[in-house]
Amino acid sequence: xxxxxxxxxxxxxxxxxxxxxxxxxxxxxxxxxxxxxxxxxxxxxxxxxxxxxxxxxxxxxxxxxxxxxxxxxxxxxxxxxxxxxxxxxxxxxxxxxxxxxxxxxxxxxxxxxxxxxxxxxxxxxxxxxxxxxxxxxxxxxxxxxxxxxxxxxxxxxxxxxxxxxxxxxxxxxxxxxxxxxxxxxxxxxxxxxxxxxxxxxxxxxxxxxxxxxxxxxxxxxxxxxxxxxxxxxxxxxxxxxxxxxxxxxxxxxxxxxxxxxxxxx
Amino acid sequence: xxxxxxxxxxxxxxxxxxxxxxxxxxxxxxxxxxxxxxxxxxxxxxxxxxxxxxxxxxxxxxxxxxxxxxxxxxxxxxxxxxxxxxxxxxxxxxxxxxxxxxxxxxxxxxxxxxxxxxxxxxxxxxxxxxxxxxxxxxxxxxxxxxxxxxxxxxxxxxxxxxxxxxxxxxxxxxxxxxxxxxxxxxxxxxxxxxxxxxxxxxxxxxxxxxxxxxxxxxxxxxxxxxxxxxxxx
Ligand SMILES: Nc1nc2c(ncn2[C@@H]2O[C@H](COP(=O)(O)OP(=O)(O)OP(=O)(O)O)[C@@H](O)[C@H]2O)c(=O)[nH]1
Ligand SMILES: Nc1ncnc2c1ncn2[C@@H]1O[C@H](COP(=O)(O)OP(=O)(O)OP(=O)(O)O)[C@@H](O)[C@H]1O
Ligand SMILES: [Mg+2]
Ligand SMILES: [Mg+2]
Ligand SMILES: [Zn+2]
Numbered sequence: 001x002x003x004x005x006x007x008x009x010x011x012x013x014x015x016x017x018x019x020x021x022x023x024x025x026x027x028x029x030x031x032x033x034x035x036x037x038x039x040x041x042x043x044x045x046x047x048x049x050x051x052x053x054x055x056x057x058x059x060x061x062x063x064x065x066x067x068x069x070x071x072x073x074x075x076x077x078x079x080x081x082x083x084x085x086x087x088x089x090x091x092x093x094x095x096x097x098x099x100x101x102x103x104x105x106x107x108x109x110x111x112x113x114x115x116x117x118x119x120x121x122x123x124x125x126x127x128x129x130x131x132x133x134x135x136x137x138x139x140x141x142x143x144x145x146x147x148x149x150x151x152x153x154x155x156x157x158x159x160x161x162x163x164x165x166x167x168x169x170x171x172x173x174x175x176x177x178x179x180x181x182x183x184x185x186x187x188x189x190x191x192x193x194x195x196x197x198x199x200x201x202x203x204x205x206x207x208x209x210x211x212x213x214x215x216x217x218x219x220x221x222x223x224x225x226x227x228x229x230x231x232x233x234x235x236x237x238x239x240x241x242x243x244x245x246x247x248x249x250x251x252x253x254x255x256x257x258x259x260x261x262x263x264x265x
Numbered sequence: 266x267x268x269x270x271x272x273x274x275x276x277x278x279x280x281x282x283x284x285x286x287x288x289x290x291x292x293x294x295x296x297x298x299x300x301x302x303x304x305x306x307x308x309x310x311x312x313x314x315x316x317x318x319x320x321x322x323x324x325x326x327x328x329x330x331x332x333x334x335x336x337x338x339x340x341x342x343x344x345x346x347x348x349x350x351x352x353x354x355x356x357x358x359x360x361x362x363x364x365x366x367x368x369x370x371x372x373x374x375x376x377x378x379x380x381x382x383x384x385x386x387x388x389x390x391x392x393x394x395x396x397x398x399x400x401x402x403x404x405x406x407x408x409x410x411x412x413x414x415x416x417x418x419x420x421x422x423x424x425x426x427x428x429x430x431x432x433x434x435x436x437x438x439x440x441x442x443x444x445x446x447x448x449x450x451x452x453x454x455x456x457x458x459x460x461x462x463x464x465x466x467x468x469x470x471x472x473x474x475x476x477x478x479x480x481x482x483x484x485x486x487x488x489x490x491x492x493x494x495x496x497x498x
Contacts, residue, residue: 050410051438058436078414085410094412095383105411108418154411 011060013213021214033200036209042193046165050085079110084155088167090144099135125153163189201228272360273377278403281434298351320349330362340478341489366392373450387419406433
């Protein structure tokens with residue numbers, strides 16, 4: 001399917017009132033974020049997008065692809081499904097070994113060179129995890145971070161979908177900076193549900209949610225882009241120290257103070 | 266009248282799906298009735314009657330498998346539903362015996378499978394899946410999209426012609442297409458016949474008699490009102 005545009009029409013919030021944001025459009029190459037407090041309906045919004053809601057979900061939202069609705073009982077052949085959704089869940093329920101699961105999924109998605117695709121998927125995933133995922137491990141034995149890494153790699157490489165929805169990529173301790181860096185190599189529509197200011201400010205725009213309702217659409221302006229650059233430096237320091245702690249190092253106050261001072265320059 | 270039989274392993278979401286379907290059928294001003302066939306305990310008749318005020322009934326199959334029980338009492342159930350003035354009859358069966366299936370010719374057979382049940386389930390449940398018209402895959406809100414696609418593939422692998430509906434039944438997502446298929450289904454024709462071939466065995470049902478109704482069978486039988494009786498030598 002050739003995707004040029006996705007349009008989301010607002011529906012109603014948890015209180016039944018119409019949403020402030022009446023519509024937004026996503027074009028190829030757009031990166032957007034969905035932000036808001038826990039329980040405000042972020043996951044519900046991306047689920048609506050993935051299901052091509054047509055006023056038939058509790059939020060009554062409507063989603064168009066290239067200005068057209070998808071018929072209600074139309075079920076996508078997974079080969080044609082243009083959206084990959086990486087959910088918040090950090091565990092698999094499948095009892096299959098990793099390699100077997102990826103093989104079936106690649107087949108379902110119509111991949112040609114299956115062995116190569118599995119290898120690429122595992123390589124991508126293993127750049128995000130602490131400890132590498134082994135092909136013969138049962139899916140249910142993977143840790144939370146390994147699961148998410150594998151789901152992201154699977155969506156990008158096996159799913160090969162033009163639209164990727166990621167629910168809280170920053171969770172479960174995966175290498176988020178590396179993930180963003182890898183993802184940027186692909187020209188797709190990315191929708192990030194996030195609590196992370198660095199991801200939110202890297203987006204073209206962000207949707208702010210409250211009580212199940214899209215409250216505001218904020219475009220990232222020049223000033224915010226500058227601020228994002230500064231925030232990145234602070235974030236890098238935090239990540240550096242996180243790395244040290246993970247590696248079993250001890251932290252000295254002096255080293256921390258020096259890093260913070262180097263920021264001021 | 267039209268008949269829809271919902272089968273599926275315990276707690277897969279049959280009642281949740283049926284409640285969503287009934288809600289939509291009532292909005293369209295149809296007159297459905299509901300019957301649950303279970304082994305020892307069921308309360309769906311009370312909860313559904315309370316929620317929707319429609320005619321409901323439960324039947325305990327006791328020592329019989331619920332699908333066998335269905336074969337023996339379904340003609341009476343159909344008469345009962347007709348007397349209630351219903352235009353649709355929904356039967357939920359607990360489907361515990363994995364050798365036979367409860368579906369009838371000229372009715373809609375719906376198997377409900379939970380996506381959280383592991384990738385081998387579609388290979389384990391035999392005719393309950395392969396003889397159904399629609400497979401409703403529930404609890405899609407609880408698993409990853411990747412796993413959903415693989416589960417769906419495993420279902421199609423077991424039942425090539427089946428129509429698949431993925432649903433989060435709690436929120437009524439994916440229910441409308443089921444309602445559409447229900448509306449499109451055939452009127453029941455009597456005498457009713459079981460679909461497919463029952464498994465090899467020694468009782469009349471197991472031995473392959475497909476006619477519905479106690480009058481067509483031998484051995485220890487029952488009426489819809491749970492009265493046991495014996496026909497034979
Ligand atoms: N998250 C989620 N839960 C569901 C879904 N469908 C059903 N459930 C839950 O699963 C449990 C069992 O659902 P029921 O509808 O009672 O299942 P059943 O197949 O009728 O069960 P028995 O009649 O006891 O065999 C309930 O707690 C439901 O709320 C779904 O799509 N998503
Ligand atoms: N527009 C809406 N109408 C009705 N109910 C809604 C709506 N939006 C969200 N909800 C309900 O609110 C609850 C929480 O929503 P959701 O899980 O999407 O929140 P979230 O922002 O993803 O939270 P978290 O940050 O914890 O992941 C869910 O039960 C959902 O069904
Ligand atoms: Mg969420
Ligand atoms: Mg039930
Ligand atoms: Zn049986």
